[in-house]
Every structure is written in C-alpha cells, then in structure tokens.
Amino acid sequence: MRVLLLVFALVWSLAQAFPRIGVHEGFTRLVFDLPGKEVAYTLSQEGGLLVLLFKGVDAEAKDQVVNSQEVASVQTVPEKGQVRVLVRLKAPVEVATHRYGDPERLVVDLSLKSPTPAPPAKPEAPPSAKAPKPPRPVVLLDPGHGGVDPGMVGYVVEKEAVLDVALRLKRLLEREGVEVRLTRDRDMHLSPDKREDLSRRAALADSSQVNLFISIHVNATPTRTAQGVEVFYFGRAQDPRVLAQVIRENGGGDLGQRLTREAQGVAERILTDIVAQANQRYSQRLAETLGRKLSQATGSPYRGSFPGDLFVLRYAKVPAVLVEIGFGDHPVEGRRLADPAYRDKVAQGLLAGVLTFLANGAFAR
Ligand SMILES: [Zn+2]
Numbered sequence: 001m002r003v004l005l006l007v008f009a010l011v012w013s014l015a016q017a018f019p020r021i022g023v024h025e026g027f028t029r030l031v032f033d034l035p036g037k038e039v040a041y042t043l044s045q046e047g048g049l050l051v052l053l054f055k056g057v058d059a060e061a062k063d064q065v066v067n068s069q070e071v072a073s074v075q076t077v078p079e080k081g082q083v084r085v086l087v088r089l090k091a092p093v094e095v096a097t098h099r100y101g102d103p104e105r106l107v108v109d110l111s112l113k114s115p116t117p118a119p120p121a122k123p124e125a126p127p128s129a130k131a132p133k134p135p136r137p138v139v140l141l142d143p144g145h146g147g148v149d150p151g152m153v154g155y156v157v158e159k160e161a162v163l164d165v166a167l168r169l170k171r172l173l174e175r176e177g178v179e180v181r182l183t184r185d186r187d188m189h190l191s192p193d194k195r196e197d198l199s200r201r202a203a204l205a206d207s208s209q210v211n212l213f214i215s216i217h218v219n220a221t222p223t224r225t226a227q228g229v230e231v232f233y234f235g236r237a238q239d240p241r242v243l244a245q246v247i248r249e250n251g252g253g254d255l256g257q258r259l260t261r262e263a264q265g266v267a268e269r270i271l272t273d274i275v276a277q278a279n280q281r282y283s284q285r286l287a288e289t290l291g292r293k294l295s296q297a298t299g300s301p302y303r304g305s306f307p308g309d310l311f312v313l314r315y316a317k318v319p320a321v322l323v324e325i326g327f328g329d330h331p332v333e334g335r336r337l338a339d340p341a342y343r344d345k346v347a348q349g350l351l352a353g354v355l356t357f358l359a360n361g362a363f364a365r
Pocket of ligand 1: 144145158217218
C-alpha cells in the first residue's frame with residue numbers, strides 16, 4: 001500500500017511539473033499545461049537564458065536539473081499573478097513553439113543551432129582521397145495530384161505545373177549526384193480514390209531506400225490575393241487558415257475533412273513517440289530551409305513553415321515536407337508559375353534547399 005501511495009505521489013508530482021520536460025534525441029521538449037485558451041505568454045532569450053512569462057497561471061516553485069545537450073536546468077518562479085520560467089541553455093538553440101488545445105498546452109522544443117562554421121577537427125581521421133565514398137542520398141519527389149485530380153486550377157493547372165517543376169528539379173539534383181525517385185513522371189493518378197492515391201505516395205516515402213520526401217504543390221486561396229511560399233511538415237495544424245489549406249490538399253470537401261481527421265489522430269499520437277518527434281524536428285528544419293531558399297531564388301515572399309495534418313506525410317519516417325511553390329490563383333504569381341523560366345527558378349531554389357539541408361549533416365543517420 002505504501003509503495004502504491006509513493007508511486008501515486010510520484011506520478012502526481014510529475015503531472016504537476018510546470019513544465020514537464022522530455023529529453024529526446026536532437027531536442028529537449030518543455031510542455032506547459034495551461035488552465036485555458038486565454039493564457040498569454042511571452043518568450044525572450046537573453047544570452048544563455050530563455051525566459052517564459054505566463055500570465056494568470058499558478059505553479060509551484062521548482063528547480064529541475066535537466067542536463068540534456070541543450071538545457072542545463074529549468075527554474076519555475078511563481079510571482080504575483082504570473083509564473084516566470086527560466087531555462088538555462090548550454091548552447092545557442094533554435095526554439096520552436098506549438099500551442100495545442102484539449103487539453104490546453106504549450107510545447108516548446110529546443111534544438112541546437114545548425115553547425116557553427118568550423119566543426120572541431122578530428123586529427124585521428126584526416127580526410128583522404130581513400131576515404132570510402134559516402135552513399136548517395138536518395139530524394140523522393142512527389143508532384144501532387146495528377147490524372148483525374150487536377151488540383152487547383154487558376155492561371156495554371158496544379159497537376160501540370162508541379163510535374164514540370166519536379167522534372168526540372170530531378171535533372172538538377174541528379175547533376176549534383178543526388179538520386180531522385182518520382183511518385184509519378186507523367187499526368188497520372190496513383191489511384192482514382194484519393195485516400196488510396198495519397199496512401200500509395202506515402203508508402204513510397206516509407207521505403208527505407210529514401211532519405212527525403214518532398215511533395216510539391218501549388219497554393220490557392222478563396223480571396224485570390226495571397227502570394228508567396230509556404231512549406232508544411234507533419235503535425236497538428238495550429239490555425240484555421242492552415243487547417244483549411246490542409247483539408248484542401250487532403251482532397252477537399254467531406255473527403256478532405258475525413259482524411260484530415262484521420263491524420264489528426266496520427267499527429268496526436270506522435271506527441272508520445274520519440275522517434276517520430278525527432279523526425280518531425282528534421283522535417284521542420286527541411287521545411288524552413290526549402291522555404292527560405294525557394295523564396296530567395298524566386299523573389300516570392302516566404303510566408304513560413306507550418307505544422308499540418310497532411311495525410312500524405314502522416315507516417316513518414318524520413319524528413320518529409322509538402323511545399324507550396326506559390327499561389328496559382330494570384331494575378332501576378334499565378335502567371336509567373338506558368339512561365340518556364342520562372343519554373344526553372346523554382347527548381348533552382350528547391351535544389352539549393354535540398355543541398356543545404358543535406359550539407360548540414362541531416363543525411364547522416
Ligand atoms: Zn495540391
């Protein structure tokens with residue numbers, strides 16, 4: 001009985017921790033359980049200290065030693081009407097925040113910043129011409145839609161534009177020694193049934209032979225006034241606009257809603273799956289890199305990278321993203337997307353993104 005009580009007390013105190021802390025390969029996760037949607041917080045970084053301030057929250061004073069790669073300790077300081085949380089960092093970190101509802105919580109992921117200029121020399125293993133050739137990275141490109149499913153139709157037809165960009169990107173990547181596979185190389189669907197079609201694309205990404213999965217799409221919006229580049233990685237969509245877009249890419253209408261709900265179930269389960277979480281971090285990094293490079297190459301504004309419950313990405317075990325190369329219904333950007341010279345720039349931008357991501361060691365697993 002006493003043991004049971006002790007276990008109960010331990011579980012209770014863990015549940016009470018603010019934040020709950022998880023140490024994972026490649027990142028440290030802080031989970032702040034919040035009393036409601038209305039709780040506001042601020043986050044600031046001062047040198048080696050990350051400071052979070054929560055208004056209208058009550059928490060016990062606590063000092064948690066973490067000793068992960070990223071974090072030394074986390075101190076929770078209750079103050080009048082607010083709680084201050086001081087995260088002592090061991091090195092410069094990238095901070096990614098996600099807000100989830102039901103139950104309400106804020107998830108903060110901290111990962112080390114991409115390698116700084118000069119990595120430590122390894123005198124015992126000087127680079128030599130005799131070093132074994134590293135394996136060729138393999139990238140799976142997925143031109144969205146196809147066949148019976150045209151995707152968005154505006155100044156371009158999505159299925160046609162994304163296939164053309166994928167073929168251009170394939171040629172560029174191959175020239176750089178990257179092996180490329182395609183989910184389709186002509187105007188075809190993988191199945192007339194959207195669920196089956198997306199599942200087959202996902203299954204190709206699941207193959208152990210592939211190191212990266214990039215699904216290529218063209219964006220659209222009811223107002224036809226948006227332009228720019230957006231990239232999605234798998235996770236719970238955080239705002240209604242993103243969710244609407246996710247539903248559209250999941251097939252639209254009732255079908256899109258159904259597949260989105262299915263994907264949401266997977267996204268929710270990922271929160272407890274350490275391997276999937278680590279992969280999500282890589283996917284997020286790939287999304288950021290692709291988005292920025294694509295924007296640089298085309299001059300199209302970078303609108304950001306977002307988590308989304310995308311059916312085609314839901315079981316990916318390698319870094320996987322869905323990139324929206326631009327808005328096909330915008331009077332300026334839509335016309336650009338129809339231009340072969342512009343599509344070349346899009347392919348060049350995606351190439352730069354992939355090469356940067358691979359060069360940062362993401363391929364070494
Ligand atoms: Zn699409």
